[in-house]
Amino acid sequence: MKHHITIGIGPAVFRVGSAWRDPIDRLASLYAAYPVLPGAIADFSVRLEPVSPLRRWLRPSIFITGDHGLAEAAPMSLAHGLLAAEMGMNLQMALGWRRHLLLHASSVEKDGRVLVMTGESGSGKSTLAAQLGERGWRLMGDEFALLDLESGWIFPFPRLVSLKNSAIGVLAADVPEQRMGPLLAGTAKGDIRHLVPRSTAIDRMEAGGQPALLLFPRFGGDADIRPVGQAEVFMRLTQASTNYVALGEAGFRALTRFVQNVPAHAIDFPSGEQAIAMVEQLWAERA
Amino acid sequence: MTRLSRYCRLERDAIAACALDGMTLLYHRASGQTHMVISPVPEILDALDETRPASPADIHRHMSQRYELGDAAEAVALIGAHLAELAGLGLVRGL
Structure with missing residues (x-):
């Protein structure tokens, strides 16, 4: 994806990608003290994608997806992009962690x-x-x-x-x-x-x-x-x-x-x- | 629930059991399911044998040596109902 960051939290490594820059910038700022691991093998991918191509620009609306998806996850506004990223990481952890x-x-x-x-x-x-x-x-x-x-x-x-x-x-x-x-x-x-x-x-x-x-x-x-x-x-x-x-x-x-x-x-x-x-x-x- | 006439215990490593206060957990390895049971189910399972099939009356006879079970006819019926239920869950073998 165009913008991305790879972060380690506890034993898990997340790669968060986004069609927009803002959620990644906010994550980078708030996770500044955490290990940022560019190129590391991630346990989970989280993707913040536009609901449709047009919605990347027009009333931007985020669809959260990743390795483990929830078909019924409601789209969120770009203003809540940080929350979308956090929810996406939680969701991947909840659905996919086995260690x-x-x-x-x-x-x-x-x-x-x-x-x-x-x-x-x-x-x-x-x-x-x-x-x-x-x-x-x-x-x-x-x-x-x-x-x-x-x-x-x-x-x-x-x-x-x-x-x-x-x-x-x-x-x-x-x-x-x-x-x-x-x-x-x-x-x-x-x-x-x-x-x-x-x-x-x-x-x-x-x-x-x-x-x-x-x-x-x-x-x-x-x-x-x-x-x-x-x-x-x-x-x-x-x-x-x-x-x-x-x-x-x-x-x-x-x-x-x-x-x-x-x-x-x-x-x-x-x-x-x-x-x-x-x-x-x-x-x-x-x- | 179909009531069968005789029942056997599963082989020894088919179930992992853990007693908590007031409840026994049975982890059924074949299905990956955890069952939570209370008395008298653990006692009925203990009374079963892997190779010698036993009827509810046989189990009642065995258990009555250790426990006060009250009216015999009622106790045999109750044991039969529990065994049928356990067989339905795959936790004992019905014959």
């Missing part, structure tokens, strides 16, 4: 041990991980946690954090402006701004850690902490994994080991500050 068990979860690390948080979209797992990443934890990822099939460790996939709506203001207050991407207003998920993780998260993006705690956070309602049994954890994690079935017995072994060894709690919280306090309390009790 780890992929959990739709955020993760952070402290002292070599990893806290994994999973839940529905809007549960607050991404914002909570981003906040912890600014407060003494190493952000490993806000979207996917990679469970190693042999060691049982969690490995990072620290792409840009996708902050939505009210989370934008929460993090913008903590983070220098140069680590925040442009405001993408009026997307299908509302307003979005991307956050570049701290340099320690990027510099150590190949360093995994032993999972030590699993949380099911839920934003809203009164503060509450309750343990979650292994059977429920297993069911919820199979739902949270995009490649459990594809990995066969290796996935079964990895997930059952995780469920048997990692204590799990559900936490409800009315504010980010309370969520952070609850996480720190559970983390201290675990030790």
